[in-house]
Amino acid sequence: MNHHAPNILPVIRQLDEATANRIAAGEVVERPASAVKELVENALDAGATRIDVMIEDGGKRLIRVCDNGCGMTPEDLPLAVSRHATSKIDGSDLLAIRSFGFRGEALPSLGAVGRLVITSRTRDGEGAAITVTGGKVGPARPAAANPGTVVELRDLFFATPARLKFLRGDRAETMAVADCLRRLAMAEPYVGLTLTVDGKEIFRADAESGDLFDALPARLARIMGRDFIDNAMSLDAERDGLRLTGFAALPTWSRGAAVAQHLNVNGRPVRDRLLMGALRAGYSDVLPAGRHPGAVLFLSCDPQLVDVNVHPAKAEVRFRDPQAARGLVVAALRHGLAGAGHRSSTTLAQAALNAFRAEAPASRAFVPEPEPRDGAMGAAPHLHVPIPGFAEAPSARADRPDDAPLPGDTPLPGDTPLGAARAQVHENYIIAQTLDGVVIVDQHAAHERLVYERLKAQAARSGIVRQVLLIPEIVELSPMDAHRILSIAEDLADLGLVIEPFGGGAVVLRETPAMLTHLDAPALIRDILDDLADQGSSDRLRARLDAVLSSVACHGSVRSGRRMTVDEMNALLRDMERTPRSGQCNHGRPTWVKLRLADIERLFGRKD
Incomplete structure (x- = not known):
């Protein structure tokens, strides 16, 4: 829609400096967190090893950043608050940037929308301060100061009150400032940072030492x-x-x-x-x-x-x-x-330990066990009492030969992280003993991952089997999309999807992966194009193929409810130790949890 009146020529005007600064500030300073980011980055560029940030009312009323960097001379202060003045680059090469800041816009932008006071002193120089209020720059004046720089920004957006309506509440703005500092603290481990909000310190990261x-x-x-x-x-x-x-x-x-x-x-x-x-x-x-x-x-x-x-x-x-x-x-x-490989999250073990609850002493009458008769322990070295939900391996049943090993007789390997199988409970969970604890394995989830990895390895070795379409399918696209999808035709062919140009904006689909039955190829191609437009690449077809292999692995793995022999359980543990990504199943769930012996002993009050 044309908002100009007909036959009226628009007048081109040169914006005054104050208006230009406020427009520039809208690009650089979106919210208090943006101001904190610019000021802290300036401190880092100044070589500061300690930066303290203080805000009030979410940064709307006050932002104060104090650093121990190199500081500025009284002559530098007027330049520091003028646009496009910087010490970071000389302008000869805009790609050779090794500092956080380089535009020379942060301080003048902050001064254009708030009440800015900068106090600074070099190691051997004298302290000075300068004030910028709503874009109006005052003269530099002597001031008492420690080496470094202190920047105070009060009443953010007082000069552009409409921007205040778009800010969120104090809590949300404070969290944005804290998140900004956390990100910068992770990037600069040798710099100490603190954040004080309304007089209370809520974040502290002291400078780290060492390499x-x-x-x-x-x-x-x-x-x-x-x-x-x-x-x-x-x-x-x-x-x-x-x-x-x-x-x-x-x-x-x-x-x-x-x-x-x-x-x-x-x-x-x-x-x-x-x-x-x-x-x-x-x-x-x-x-x-x-x-x-x-x-x-x-x-x-x-x-x-x-x-x-x-x-x-x-x-x-x-x-x-x-x-x-x-x-x-x-x-x-x-x-x-x-x-x-088989590594699993330690937080899972902690969650499992937290799930344990000691039974209340008065909830069940205590019945003392009878004292064993003399020689009873020597006469019955292997006493097997049926326990509901506990499935002994077939080799440990009562009808086994006298010399058949029990799960507890398996030597404990010293170089195998998942240990030796000791039992199978509820026909689905393998209990293994390690040198320093106990491992619980979900046999179905673990075997599912093993089968899945084998299927993927086989597909990588022999390639994806294709099926030729009896009637090739033509997919109409825009010329730009056709060019984009054909640019990765070789990659798609490696995954079993063969496409060729068909004139104009059309492509013809001649072969598809055999494992993908009922494939909606046009929809898949358009989804791949969306990925290419958004990310520059697409893993969508590979993900579809992996999903099929995952489904095959799920149906071809050891099922829950199957009793396993000691040898089968130990073989599964050894395969898990050798197989990549065996710490979680195809659906992202953990395949095993480890409980340390010290934690188990703590549950029973054996350790403080």
Whole structure:
């Protein structure tokens, strides 16, 4: 709709500086958390090792950031609050960026929408302060100050009151500020950060010491929780000039939302769709629908390979080779999960221990056991009393030969993490003894994963069997979509889906994977196109094939209710130790739980 009156030529005007600053501030400062992010990043660029943040009323009334960085001279202060003035770059190469900030817009933008006071002093210089109110800059004046910089921002958006209506409540804005600080704290383990809200300290992360391999886990344990580190695998992979490090949680340590996913590119926390999609793809085969993995990943590369100058908030990046970045993340995660093998989350054991409840002493009359007769223990070394729900292995039944081994007679292996089978209960759970505890295995879930991994390995060796369509199917697409889907035709053919151009925007489907019966190929192709448009790649066909293999594995595995022999149980344990991703079944559920002997003894009051 044209809102201009006919035959009236619009007048082009030069906006005044105050209006231009307020418009720029709308891009950089969306909410109090945005202001905190810009100020803390400035402190980090100044070499600060200690940063204290104080806010009031969710940051709407006051934001105060104090650091011990290099500080500024009185001559630098007027430049610091003018637009496009920065000490981070010289303007010769906008890709050679190695600092958090570089635009020179944060401080003037904050001064345009609030009441800004900056007090700073260098190590050997004199302190000075400058004030900016609604875009009006005052003169620099002498002030008492410690080395470093203190930035106070009061009455955020007082100059643009309409923006205040779009802010959320104090609690929500405070949580956004805290989340921002947590992300920056994970990226900078050697820097101490605190957050004080309305006079109460709610977040503290003291500077860590030691090398990075010690400092980073300690910082993540402080912020993400000790259980994250205990249930995470470390990653270190490199490809095509990109290096990925960090920690990714085991599939059994997952969340109901993507709140435990933190991605960093060259030390900068980002929320990048490409990397988030790669993270999901890396866990696609081990997590059920609705569950999200936890990870803190650091992708580093030459600054020339990534462009951070795509958005004023600098939360998005663009890679020169996006598929190389995505491929590195997916491959590193899958390799790490395969290397984790049978590992399972320690939080599962804690949940199992928490489920135990000591029976009340008065709930049942105590009946003392009769004293054994002399020599009774020597005469009956193996006393078997039927217990409801407890299924002895066939080799342990009463009709066994005298020299047949019982589950308890199996030697306890010293180099096998899942131990030796001792019993089978409720015809579904294997009880195994390890050197330092007890392992409970879900036989059906465990065998399902083993069969699934074998089927996938067979498919990888022999390829996906195709079936030729008696009548090829023509799918009408736009010329752009046809070009996009044909660009990955070779990859689709490796997965059993053969497509060819058919003129214009149409493609013809000639072969499909034999295992995918009743396939709606046009719908699948359009879904793949949606993935390509959103992420630049698609794992949808592979996921469909894996789902079929998973279903076959489920029906071909050991069923619940089947009694297993001692040898069968031990063979299953040994296979689990050798098989990648055996710590969870195809649906993302755990296959085993370990209870430490010390925890079991604590349940019975044997240990404090």
